[in-house]
Amino acid sequence: MRAEIIPAFFLCALAVPSWGQQNLEAAYRSTGSAVTAAFESQRAVLQTSSAVILEGREESGYGVVISPEGHILAKASEVIELKNPAVTVDRTKYPEVKILGVDPEWDVALLKVEAAGLIPVVYAPTSAVPQGTWVVANGATTRTTRRLLAGIVSAKIREIPASGGAALGVVLKADSKVLEIDAVNEKSGAQEAGLKKGDVILAIEGTAVRKIEDIAAALKERKAGSTVEVKLRRGKDEVTAKVRLAAKSELFSDQMNRNDQMSGDFSTRRSGFPRVLQHDILGSSKIVGGPLLDLDGRCLGMNIARANRAESFAIPVEDLKAIGARLMEWAAKPRGQDSVD
């Protein structure tokens, strides 16, 4: 349901200096240094087994180290467009980063740096831990030292459907009798697949579409990140294109709701995940991609989105392991052999 939500208020400032009030020093607040110091053993795991992804000197995300040879999982949509990414693990900077594969449905990329002897994360046996369980994730970082933020598992594990439904990313001409494309969204799979203004959509996944409702029906059960085959008429030709679907509200996000305005910073892609573990660690949207640890320092999952001011999502460990294995297998497969032989 999307009922209008009663918003909490913004306080611009406390207009009158307050007296007689008690204040807890910053160090003792939940994100303060005295409190986070209690998580030193988990921080040590972040130090060795989380990766900082850098663009120039700026950190643009984190990653999970999954092999001693330098395989790292990260949030695909945050790293894929970096021009010159580098990675830091512990105190070592790796200037060369390859993207070996991407799982678009989960928004996970497999990265590789030339390394040896890295310490991969230890997976927790299950993500099915009670609400209220402590979790630890990357906070900010310095060049040499990882910092941490701590929080709790805050809600039930569940699917986050694509917000607004999965969409191709095209605007159709309003007064046309056919499904003629009027504009292609720049961030969309339609753009990547080369769809153009003037193309007429004829079929999706082999099913003929004639009106806008047909497209909605064809995409209804599909997930963001998955790909559909679209048949088009371009001039006199018929062409087919494989188009990656994305959450509609993330493509056409000119209207922020009130909670978005309140949230300040949130991940561009924050919906359309098959399963997430929710927690209340709320750093900047740049802290996604790193591991979510339990008190034993084991990996409960990988942070995948800061959804809003109060909710963060992680891919649960079972799914993360499967995604990692799938991407590793795919990357290891020899390809293009016929042309080599």
Place this chain on the structure above:
Amino acid sequence: MPLACRLKAVMKTLLTCLLLALPPWSGVSAAERLYVNDKKAPETRKDLEVIQNALISALPKTRAATVGIEIDEGSGTGVIVSADGLILTAAHVSGGVRKKVTVVLEDGTKLKAETLGLVADTDAAMMRITDKGSWPFVEIDREDSARLGDWVFALGHSGGFDKERGLVARLGRLVRMANSTFQSDCILIGGDSGGPLFDLGGRLVAINSRVGGELQENLHVPMSEFIKNWDGMLKGEFIGEGPFAKKPVKGSGFLGLATDARPAGGLKVTKVGKKTPAEAAGLKEGDVIHKLNGTPLAKREDLQKLLKEMASGDEITLELERGGKTETLTLNLGAR
């Protein structure tokens, strides 16, 4: 949407509360108070586990008593504090007294409820479930035992009720305490308004109210504010002048029809305005209104006089004659 408009106006008025001394320390036995609250910060794995285990064991009971509130076009959160269904929430969620609301339990069960009184200047409000039953409830911190630095957790239907997700919990500490406001670092968002803030024993210490621009600014109304105004709220009084709820103005109620007195008694409806409460309630031309809230109506002035004393949102009951039959209609007055 009227709700947002109302809130916008409220947002302009900032909280400039005068801060009085905290009420005297009063007796909560040391046994009830977890030692981690009195440590400046947790230091050991055991300290962390004590916090975690207390939270995990407090969650089932506190969640069961925490409800979604659907009201007008908005939604918020509230918490049941008695078996017969008394609910505490925020005044800006309730918005007024004697309004009909729907309360949603975490499993999706919807219950009928009505708003009781509220404190408009501190954002406290009461509601009551009107459906018959015995409801899960939480204990209130009546002794004002919460202290600066205590570990607390907030519950709420962040962003609105979501059955798949359930209630969202956030852990934090009480970081600022003033007379009529607590601040915690449990991070709130729209939809959490009116939801509960608990100590690690699962006792209700405050109600979620509002946030600032920073993640650290999450403000709650302490239980002492509720206790101070308990009887008035229970009686359905509108206490205070705002900014969290706007007092209905007498005479602002709007029905939306024209009548003529009948020699035989009652007022004959001669016109029903389009998109008015009268039309929405199904009043038709030719209906004869005999009574409003039990008071007989002989001339038009009788109706006007009664409406003058009422405000928008007030519920009225009309006794009608339609096609020779007597009918009763209940509706809420609109805003003029």
